[in-house]
Amino acid sequence: MKIYFATSISGANDVKINNILLIETLKKFGTVLTEHFAGVSKSGETELSDKEIHDRDLRWIDECDVIVAEVSNPSLGVGYELRYGIENGKRILCLKHKNGKRLSAMVTGSDYLEVEEYSGDEDIFKILCDFFEE
């Protein structure tokens, strides 16, 4: 099971997200292609141009079985990746922290995005179990 994990990186971070914990939890369910997003490994971003990062990330979405996106913070990149995932028929789970602002209708109004709200670590594990067991 190859998992593309999408999360806000350089954007505003209204809600502090524990990406490291999220990725460690995701690794119980498969291989996380975007592990460097949590700062666990920086290898992915070393000396790459924006075009190289863009093309590599889309290739990883092509390769992945599912996308899991943390959507509590607004992000152009995550929005772009969600639509690219839909375009390519990927199964997509969006995780929203209860303290996050109201989501865009582009996310909540799409038939192809499953949105789940969480408040703590146990919620995330349960949500992921349900998602990956389906």
Add this chain to the structure above:
Amino acid sequence: MKIYFATSISGANDVKINNILLIETLKKFGTVLTEHFAGVSKSGETELSDKEIHDRDLRWIDECDVIVAEVSNPSLGVGYELRYGIENGKRILCLKHKNGKRLSAMVTGSDYLEVEEYSGDEDIFKILCDFFEE
């Protein structure tokens, strides 16, 4: 000339954008399908469900000749719309205020997005003239 104007609505607004002025300037070049985004007209959002807003906005992108997106603030919705525009072969101009944070590599690294930085009203008019004259 039908113009789809995309901008951050509910997201974080690190940079205060004058959407009304942007839309008024865009109207010199064509019909702006998303005029209500500036609060000029609220008719677009009245009593619509998230799914209705999502589907209407994608229909407008289908219909438009060009997309002009204000990208100075992070936004899931704008990122989603940018990718949907690319998916549908639209010509897309991204406007970034000089005070905006560094853009996602998904935007700057895409071959299909033209990104222009501006600092004031005169810049915007000149950038739009150049874009629409091409």
